[in-house]
Amino acid sequence: MHVDGCDFAVIGGGLVGATIAGSLAAGGLRVVVLDEGDVALRASRGNFALVWTQGKGADMPRYAEWTCHSVSLWREFCAELLAQTGLDVSYEQPGGFHLALCEQELEYLTANRNVGGQSDATPFPRCEIMGASEIRSRLPHVGAEVVGGSYCPLDGHVNALRLLRAIHRAMIARGVAYRPNSRVTEIEFDGAFRLRLEDAGTVKADRLLLAAGLDNARLAPMVGLAAPVRSQRGQILVTEKTRPFLNFPIATVRQTDEGSVLIGDSQEEVGPDGPVATGIASVMASRALRMFPCLAGLKIVRWWDCWRVVSPDGYPIYDRSESHPGAFLATCHSGVTLAAAHAKLLAPAILNGELPAPFAAFSARRFDVRAHC
Numbered sequence: 001m002h003v004d005g006c007d008f009a010v011i012g013g014g015l016v017g018a019t020i021a022g023s024l025a026a027g028g029l030r031v032v033v034l035d036e037g038d039v040a041l042r043a044s045r046g047n048f049a050l051v052w053t054q055g056k057g058a059d060m061p062r063y064a065e066w067t068c069h070s071v072s073l074w075r076e077f078c079a080e081l082l083a084q085t086g087l088d089v090s091y092e093q094p095g096g097f098h099l100a101l102c103e104q105e106l107e108y109l110t111a112n113r114n115v116g117g118q119s120d121a122t123p124f125p126r127c128e129i130m131g132a133s134e135i136r137s138r139l140p141h142v143g144a145e146v147v148g149g150s151y152c153p154l155d156g157h158v159n160a161l162r163l164l165r166a167i168h169r170a171m172i173a174r175g176v177a178y179r180p181n182s183r184v185t186e187i188e189f190d191g192a193f194r195l196r197l198e199d200a201g202t203v204k205a206d207r208l209l210l211a212a213g214l215d216n217a218r219l220a221p222m223v224g225l226a227a228p229v230r231s232q233r234g235q236i237l238v239t240e241k242t243r244p245f246l247n248f249p250i251a252t253v254r255q256t257d258e259g260s261v262l263i264g265d266s267q268e269e270v271g272p273d274g275p276v277a278t279g280i281a282s283v284m285a286s287r288a289l290r291m292f293p294c295l296a297g298l299k300i301v302r303w304w305d306c307w308r309v310v311s312p313d314g315y316p317i318y319d320r321s322e323s324h325p326g327a328f329l330a331t332c333h334s335g336v337t338l339a340a341a342h343a344k345l346l347a348p349a350i351l352n353g354e355l356p357a358p359f360a361a362f363s364a365r366r367f368d369v370r371a372h373c
């Protein structure tokens with residue numbers, strides 16, 4: 001494949017790349033998305049699909065603010081997806097819970113949530129800590145071992161695969177040229193970007209966005225940027241469909257709009273070649289059963305692991321290259337939650353060719369500062 005003369009090439013057709021590409025095309029640019037395909041590690045195909053604010057950004061207020069801003073844009077974002085694609089991504093925002101199975105877990109939640117008494121100016125979402133009886137009044141099916149939990153009214157969830165499908169459909173409807181099975185191996189720059197593909201094709205573009213998930217680590221230095229991301233494994237168990245019993249998403253258990261129950265999701269510092277830890281899946285299942293004994297007897301019909309794209313401090317990296325004008329990078333570990341902000345705030349900034357001051361906190365340069373401290 002040889003493509004010449006596009007305004008913007010986006011490397012990566014996951015949630016981050018496809019969302020931003022759609023907005024760039026809506027802004028009038030000719031956009032091509034190059035996507036490696038099924039052999040790639042793709043967080044967008046295996047996530048837990050929470051649209052979540054609770055506990056986010058504890059040591060980076062700007063991230064808490066960014067997350068809350070994204071959540072505030074979510075209804076509008078999915079209404080636009082519906083209008084454009086006919087796909088309802090089933091976004092629900094009833095508020096979400098973290099449940100505690102012992103007093104220490106409840107103490108941790110109490111210490112790490114923004115509970116009453118703080119000013120409205122705080123960027124952190126306001127949470128309530130609830131005791132067992134209050135939890136039971138909202139979640140009648142919780143087990144006797146649940147001693148309490150935290151609740152945040154901003155939290156919600158979505159149908160993950162339908163979301164990715166809708167974002168892809170929307171970007172194609174807006175005129176993006178989507179090229180699957182197109183792995184970029186090298187990037188050259190001579191005022192424009194020349195991307196070499198594994199199949200020996202080339203793509204030439206005036207501007208470039210790196211949204212290749214874990215492969216951003218390899219690609220970023222080719223355009224004078226850095227993306228020191230690592231993979232972190234998450235396992236998810238899926239049950240057969242059952243009658244509706246859970247009206248709120250819990251951080252580790254949620255019932256989808258189609259009736260199945262997702263039990264998630266571990267955080268394992270293991271690379272893609274590491275052994276699968278079946279013990280971790282057992283712990284996840286047993287905790288879910290202690291939270292909701294009514295899950296007993298349901299069959300697990302799917303079990304997968306998938307790799308998060310995680311930066312050294314866990315927060316997103318958004319950057320613009322100084323040495324290669326026109327090159328941008330975007331990566332984050334909450335690409336579902338942040339999809340609305342990526343579509344409505346980040347993409348317009350990239351379209352304008354600048355990342356304004358509020359994005360400075362997300363530059364990978366923050367890691368240089370830390371390294372020198």
Ligand SMILES: Cc1cc2nc3c(=O)[nH]c(=O)nc-3n(C[C@H](O)[C@H](O)[C@H](O)COP(=O)(O)OP(=O)(O)OC[C@H]3O[C@@H](n4cnc5c(N)ncnc54)[C@H](O)[C@@H]3O)c2cc1C
Nearest residue numbers: 012014016036043044048049050184213215234335336337
């Ligand atoms: C277990 C788990 C649970 C999660 N739960 C949640 C959650 O509840 N809420 C939430 O907000 N987020 C969650 N996430 C995170 C979310 O899924 C990711 O932040 C998001 O999917 C990242 O999207 P991405 O496009 O950056 O990366 P990816 O989905 O990895 O996409 C990268 C794309 O780049 C392509 N690519 C890679 N290299 C190249 C190359 N050289 N050339 C061309 N294409 C290339 C790949 O084919 C892929 O399509 C979870 C993730 C995991 C793993």
